[in-house]
Amino acid sequence: MSDSEDSVVLIVEDEPDVAETYRLWLDQDYEVSVAEDGDEGLSRLDERVDVVLLDRMMPGLSGDEVLEAIRDRDLDCRVAMVTAVEPDFDILEMGFDAYLSKPVKSDHLLRTVDNLLERSAYDALLQDYYALVEKRATLESTKSRAELANSDRYDRLCDEIESIRDDLADTLGGVEDDDDFVATIRGLTDDS
Amino acid sequence: MYDLSDVLDVAALEAVQPGTSILVSGPAMSGTEPLVRDVLASGASDGEGAVFLTTGGTAADVLDDLRSRAPEVDPSRLCAIDCRGNGDGAEEASDGALRHHVGDPSDLTGLGIGVTKSFDRLDLAGIDRGRLGLASLSTMLTYTDRQTVFKFCHVLTARIDAADFVGAFTIDESAHDEQTLQVVKQPFDGLIEIRERDGDREARVLGVQPDPSPWVDL
Numbered sequence: 001m002s003d004s005e006d007s008v009v010l011i012v013e014d015e016p017d018v019a020e021t022y023r024l025w026l027d028q029d030y031e032v033s034v035a036e037d038g039d040e041g042l043s044r045l046d047e048r049v050d051v052v053l054l055d056r057m058m059p060g061l062s063g064d065e066v067l068e069a070i071r072d073r074d075l076d077c078r079v080a081m082v083t084a085v086e087p088d089f090d091i092l093e094m095g096f097d098a099y100l101s102k103p104v105k106s107d108h109l110l111r112t113v114d115n116l117l118e119r120s121a122y123d124a125l126l127q128d129y130y131a132l133v134e135k136r137a138t139l140e141s142t143k144s145r146a147e148l149a150n151s152d153r154y155d156r157l158c159d160e161i162e163s164i165r166d167d168l169a170d171t172l173g174g175v176e177d178d179d180d181f182v183a184t185i186r187g188l189t190d191d192s
Numbered sequence: 193m194y195d196l197s198d199v200l201d202v203a204a205l206e207a208v209q210p211g212t213s214i215l216v217s218g219p220a221m222s223g224t225e226p227l228v229r230d231v232l233a234s235g236a237s238d239g240e241g242a243v244f245l246t247t248g249g250t251a252a253d254v255l256d257d258l259r260s261r262a263p264e265v266d267p268s269r270l271c272a273i274d275c276r277g278n279g280d281g282a283e284e285a286s287d288g289a290l291r292h293h294v295g296d297p298s299d300l301t302g303l304g305i306g307v308t309k310s311f312d313r314l315d316l317a318g319i320d321r322g323r324l325g326l327a328s329l330s331t332m333l334t335y336t337d338r339q340t341v342f343k344f345c346h347v348l349t350a351r352i353d354a355a356d357f358v359g360a361f362t363i364d365e366s367a368h369d370e371q372t373l374q375v376v377k378q379p380f381d382g383l384i385e386i387r388e389r390d391g392d393r394e395a396r397v398l399g400v401q402p403d404p405s406p407w408v409d410l
Contacts, residue, residue, distance in 0.1 A: 126343050130375075133342065137374035161378075168346070175347055176354040178308045185304035188343045 007050045007117055008033065012041035012066065013082070014058045018102075022053060025106045026113065038066040045070065049077045051116045053100070053109075056083045067095055076123075078116035078183075097183045115172075119180060122171045123187050129164045132157060194323070194358045199230045200384065202405045204397040208382075210321075212400070213349040213359030215329075215377055218386030223393055223410060224362035227384070228325040229254075231360050233261035236269055241314035241322030241357075243271045245303060247331035250274050251291035269319055271310035273303060281305075298335040300344050307348065311355055322357040324348075329376060330364040338372055345379040360384075386410060 008031045013019040019034045026032045033049070035041035038061025045052070052070065056063035067079055080098040097119070098112050136157050139148065148154045168174065175181045194212070196205040208214075216224045232242040236258065244254050251272035258270055268288035277293020285291055290313055294302030307324070314322055326348075332341050345361065352359040361380070365373060377383060382399035393410040 126346065129346070130339055130342055133375055133378045134339075134371075137371045137378075140374050141370040169350070174350045174354055176351075178312070181347065181351050182301065182304045182308055184347050185344060186301040188340050188347070189298075189300050 007031065008048050009051045009053065009113060010035065010041065010044060010049045010077075011053045012038060012058070012063075013053070013055045015055075018055075022104070022109060025109055029110070030113070037061065038063070041066055042069055045073075045075065045077070047075060049075070050120060051113050052077055052079045053113075054079055054081055054096075056081050064094070071095060076120065078119060080112055080116060095186070098179065115180070118172055119183060119187070122168065122175070122184060125164060125168050125171060126184075129161070129168060132161050132164065136161060194235070194321075196231055196234070196358070198234055199227060200395055200397070200410065201408055202395075202397050204382075204400045204405045208358055208400060210356035210358065211353035212381045213352055213361065213379070214382040214384055214397075214400070215380040216360055216362045216384045216386070217365045217373070217377075218362075218395075219366045219388065220364050222386045222388060224364070224386060225327040227386070227395075227410070228327055228360045228362055229257060230261060231358075232323050232325050233258050233265070235321070235323040235358075236265040237262040239269075239319070239321075241269045241271070241310075241317075241319040243273070243307065243310040243314075243322065243324045243357075245273045245306070245324075245326040247275050247297040247326075247328055250276050251293065252285070255285060255287075255289045255291070268317065269314065269322075271306075271313065273306035273310070275299070275303075296335060297332050300336070300340070304348075307351065311351075320356065322355070324352055324357055324359045325361070326359070327362040328364060329361055330367045333368065333372070333376075338375055342375050342379065345376065349379045349381075 009026050010033045011019050011022050012035045014037055023032045023034055033044055035044050037058055054063045054066055063081055070079060078097040080100055081096040082100045084102045097116055100112055139154055172180045175184055193207040196208055216227055218224045232244055236242040242258060246254050251274040254272040255270055271290040273292040275294050275297045277295060283291050290310055292306035292309055349359055384395055384397050386393060386395045394407040395410045396407045397405040
């Protein structure tokens with residue numbers, strides 16, 4: 001991601017050594033913030049945070065409770081659950097965007113964060129795409145064919161729509177992956 | 193390539209590119225949904241997978257209907273997703289077909305999970321060709337705003353494209369204004385229009401080839 005240096009990752013993890021390890025791995029590419037428990041995580045969370053790495057088992061608020069609070073606050077951030085055991089349930093149905101099982105390896109962590117940021121980029125593109133399509137539909141339903149044929153504005157709009165459609169097909173491989181597909185759809189209903 | 197011309201005898205439908213999604217548009221009760229069911233049944237008879245999302249009916253009725261249209265078909269390649277459940281998810285019918293239930297048509301995540309389960313099951317069975325039908329977008333538009341339905345269609349047709357399946361979705365054109373129809377058409381590669389003339393139904397295909405097809409009897 002070209003703008004990844006601006007992206008903010010929040011680590012919510014009660015084991016200081018583990019949190020520090022994640023921070024070191026992520027520090028070069030992202031702005032990183034660390035919270036020791038769920039309460040501190042929620043207080044550090046604002047609209048600048050793009051990705052949350054959330055330990056599932058913590059004293060105090062559990063990861064599930066923190067997730068619920070995040071979703072209640074209507075924040076756009078993506079949440080990866082970090083868990084000691086491979087979950088035997090569908091984490092997507094629970095509302096998490098991804099999961100990492102401990103011990104987490106650096107390449108897996110970086111890949112997961114990168115993927116979650118790409119999902120956010122996809123959502124933003126999809127929003128821009130929709131806005132352009134609405135604009136074109138307004139022109140098409142208010143102008144005659146002849147007027148449209150002579151309109152530079154209409155031509156430009158059509159070109160922009162084609163170009164953004166191509167960008168969407170390139171992002172996330174066009175939601176080729178099942179997890180990306182379901183998480184993207186869940187993002188649609190969160191927004192509305 | 194997919195040959196859909198046995199359902200609608202139009203040259204443009206003889207060799208449809210994998211990944212193509214088509215919107216089937218017509219007035220209420222003009223036969224859009226039966227057309228899509230025929231498209232799925234025809235593919236299933238040739239060994240393809242069939243995944244149908246119904247916003248009004250039950251998965252069990254859809255499966256019965258598909259089997260009556262394609263009596264020889266192996267039911268294990270049929271998947272139906274309905275909006276009549278209480279969130280109980282997927283179950284296998286006694287004949288091996290997949291049924292998935294979501295609470296109502298606004299549960300887009302549930303519908304997406306149903307599609308994922310259906311695709312995974314076909315994939316596991318080694319079926320790499322298939323058709324996905326959805327009826328209808330008009331019902332979805334009564335539960336969910338236009339913006340969200342547009343995005344849902346974009347993401348779902350992208351998933352169909354990635355799987356190299358073909359998609360056919362219905363809309364009741366008399367239920368929406370021009371602006372809504374223009375927006376909802378955008379995610380689709382082609383359009384089948386149905387009209388009624390003097391009591392007869394006719395259809396034509398737009399967008400799959402550069403020029404519209406002639407009107408043919410349905």
